[in-house]
Amino acid sequence: MSFVFWLIAALTVAGGLAAVLLKNLVHCALALTIAFLGLALLFLQLDAQFAGFAQILVYVGAVAILVVFAILLTRSSEIPKDGGIFSRTWVTGLVIAAAVFAMLGWAVLQSVPGLPHESAAPAASVQQIGWALMGRYVLPLEIVALLLTAALIGAVIVAMHEKEGAKER
C-alpha cells in the first residue's frame, strides 16, 4: 500500500463526508466533485486509465454541473428556517449505515489472508477496450445508447413546465 493511495483515499473520503455533512448545498456539490475527482484518481492508480478519464468526463464534468443546476433551480442552497438539515429519523439511518459499514469491513478483514498480492499491471489499452465494446459487448452498448436517449427525453419531459389546468405546454 503506497503513500499515494492513502493520500487519495483520505481526499476521497473527506470529500464524501463533507458532501453529506455540510449545511449549504452548493458546498455539498463542490465537496461531491472533490470525491468524484478522488475516485477518478483511484481508478488511475488501479491502471484503469479509460475508466478514470470516463469518470472525470461524466461525473466531474456532467453530473456535478447537473447537481449544481438542480440546487439553484430548487433554491435548496437556502438553509431551512427551522435550522435542521437532518430528517426526523436520522438516528435510524445512521445506525443502519454504521451496521452496513461494520458488516462490509468485517467481511473484507476476514478475507484478507485469501486476497491476491501485488501483480503486474494488466494491459488495457483504449484499442482493446474499443474492440471489446464493438465485439463482445456490442449488445450492451446498443442498449445503453437506447437507455441514454430514453433518459434524456424522459428527463426533459418530467422537468418540462406544465401550466396549471391548461392542456398546452
Added chain:
Amino acid sequence: MMPPLAGYLLVAALLFAIGLAGALTRRNAILVLIGIELMLNAANLNLIAFWRYGPHPEALTGMMFAIFSIAVAAAEAAVGLGLVISIHRHAQTADLDQINRMKG
C-alpha cells in the same frame, strides 16, 4: 502487510456507508441523490479493484461493467434531478419531511 485490494475494498465500503448515511439522514431530496451517487461510485471502485487484482484482467470484464455502470448512473442522475425539479415546482419545496402526499 495488507494486500492492496483490501485497502481499496475498505475505502469503497467506507464511501458506500457515507453515501447510505447521507441518503437516509438528510432532509433535502438533492442530498439524497448525492448519497445515491456516492454509493454507485463506491460500487464502481469495487468493480475496478476486483478487475485489477482478479485472475483474468485481460478479459476486461470488470472494466466493462464499471463503464456501463457509469453510463447508467449518468442516466439515473438526469432523471432523478428532473424529478426533483418537477416535485419542487409542484410542492414548492425539496424537503422530504414536508412532501408527504402522493396525489398532491
